[in-house]
Amino acid sequence: MVTTKLIPRTPEAVEPPLLIKSILAQSLRYEPQREIIYRDLFRMNYVEFNKRVRRLANMLTGLGIAPGDTVAVLDWDSHRYLECFFGVTSMGAVLHTVNVRLSPAQILYTMNHAQDKVVLIHEDFLPILTAIKDQLTTVEKYVILYDKVYTDLNAVGQVPAGFSCEYEAALRDESDEYDFPDFDENTWATTFYTTGTTGNPKGVYFSHRQLFMHTMGLSTFVCGYQAVPFSSTADVYMPITPMFHVHAWGFPFLATLLSAKQVYPGRYEPEVLLKLLLSEGVTLSHCVPTILTMLVNSPVAKQVDLSRWKVIIGGSALTKGLAKAALELGIQVYQGYGMSETAPIMALTQLNDTERPLPIDEQVDYRTRAGRVAPFVDIRLMDDDGNFVPHDGHSLGEVVARGYWMTQGYYEDPERGADLWKGGWLHTGDVASVTPDNWLIIADRTKDVVKTGGEWVSSLDIENLLSQIDGVAETAVVGLPDERWGERPHALVVLKPGTDLTADSIRQMLRDRIEADHLNKWYLPDRILFVAEIPKTSVGKIDKKRIRTDMKDQILNT
Structure with a gap:
């Protein structure tokens, strides 16, 4: 530890803590x-x-919530969810954003593990609650959330048996005066659960300081460095990533800080999303590739002007084929990179003065990289022996990180927390290179790299090649056991309607591209299987674990 000289402090001086209520105040x-x-x-x-x-804070106080208690929310993306982002946390309570796409058994585990005390739940999710309610061990009160209260005055106040109140009616009865207190900025603010390959879901948690700093870092990157240009005067924000998933990537906090116009779409329905996009002038969204694929392949997308829409892709890699399709529709598409454990932003597409004027075809290579490393994030590459790898754009290593907003572990799971922070660096499990000018280029997940014939082949590279074949809508590549080569790549492909591609024709086009680009012959998949859809996780990522296990026999026997 370096010996330094600390500043003298006047006893009466105040240094305000970094709290979420400060974002709200702006x-x-x-x-x-x-x-x-x-x-x-x-x-x-x-x-x-x-x-x-403030009415929400008063309502929760009346329901017995005190600082340190946990409030669970099961809702679609809504203004109510945004109110909970600020109301629950600013009173010193913990907000549990429940992943409603998990199985009932997993939801039960997360709610008991988080020790939820009060549950706010949309009526659409009542069947889930019915299945698990008798097994919840810590919940004391329930609040029902209705959409119909905004169109049917008679619906206001309809409270199901066993519920304490209806959200909208309860808010109306409360005072809008509430003095949010000061407290330690390291106070626990939010928690949510992420699923892994084994074991129960892991509880990820963040403090007020971490979420405040993530908001400042995001603001610096998108408002200052114009990574994905975001202006409070010119932009309208609408998430198409669930608010239960890493706080909708932190953008609701930023949009509120800037008092930008915000649009919340509720349940994701294509016609509603498109209607809001056009009628409210939405200019900034974020989503997983599946959602963007659905939109760019829609006939309606070609009939409307989408040239003001900026979309950040995360969760899975943005392929060159999807990026080109979006750009040709006028959609400005960007790649973001992060993890649930990193709040999540670690990198984002940021075109500099030299790259910004490039033709679309040349921009695609940059826009499909993981992005430039975000301000205040320290990313390194580490080999299997724990040594750092140079940032020369070629050398590969596991991405490890430090920053002001990284989770410190997993709730009540010190063993997996220690593994996450092995050696004092947060381990992502991703293999990548970093260029001298700060571009992060993901090669693959460590568990998704195909190890074949002594060569390491990136499944993402093969997916990129497949995505650029006209008629391919979506693809996923996994490595499967091979007696001779150890592993070989196999591909799932979703075709666009009316396409007459065959496995042989795709393989020939891949072979031509591999030869033209002087790529390794190992990049040619052994099998190509056509499917109606690619298996996804609860947050829309390609579920390669499921492909490798549940579908292995189907792929190998085709």
Whole structure:
């Protein structure tokens, strides 16, 4: 430890803690008349939003929530969820954003493990609650969330048996005065659960300081360095990534800080998403590749002007084929990189003055990289022996990271937490290179690299080649056991409607491309299987574990 000289402190001086309530306070300072919108059901400005956040805090206090207690939310992306982001955390309680796409048994585990005390639940998820309610061990109160209360006044106040209140009616009965207290900035603010390849879901947690710093880092990157240009005066934000998934990648905090116009679409329905996109002038969204694939392949997409829409892709790799298809529709598409454990932003597409004027075909290579390493994030590459690998754009190593907003472990799971932070660096499990000018280029997940004939072949590289074949809508590549070569790549392919491609024709096009680009012959998959859809995880990522296990026999016997 270096010996330094600390600044003298005056006993009366105050250094305010970095709290989420400070982000909320900014929303009233400059553009409080801007709107927050929920589908075509509800609109409010930031003045009303701040009042509702305080009413929520009063409601939760009345239900027995005190600092340190956990409040669970099961809802679609909504203004109510945004209110919980600020109301629950700013009173010193912990917000548990429940992944409603998990199985009922997994949801039960996460709610008991998080020790949820009060549950806010949308009526659409009542069947889940019915299946697990008798096994919940810590929940004391339930609040029902209805959409119909915004269109049917008679619906307001309808409270199912066993519930304490209906959200909207309860808020209306509460005072909009609530003095959010100061407390230690390292106070636990949020928790959610991420599934791995084995064992129960892991509880990831973040403090007020970490979420405050993530918001500042994101602001620096997108507002300052213009990675994905975001302006409070020119942009309208709509997430197409669930708010239960890493706080919708942190953008609701940033949009609220800037008092930007926000649009929340509720349940993801293609016609509703497109309607809101056009009617509300949405300019910034983020989603997994599956959602963007669905939109760019829609006939409607070719009939409307999407040239103002910027989309950040995360969760799975953005292929060159999908990037080209989006750019040809005028959609400005970007790649983001991060993990649930990193809050999540670690890298994001950022074109500099030299790269920005390039033709679209030349930009694709940059836009499909993991991105430039974000401000205040320290990323290194590490070999199997724990040595750092040079950032020369060629050398590969596991991505390890440090930063102001990385989770410190897993809740009540010190063994997996120690493995995550082995050697004092957060281990991502991704293999990558880093260029001298700060571009992160993911080669593959360590468990997804195909080890064949003594060569390491990137499944992402093969997916990129397949995605650029006209008629291929979506693809996934996995390595499967091979007696001779150890492993060989196998591909699942979803074709666009009306396409007459065959496995042989795809293999020939791949062979031509591999020869033209002087790529290794190992990149040619042994088998190509056509499927109606690619298996996905609960957050929309390609589920390669499931492909390798549940579908292995189907692939090998085709």
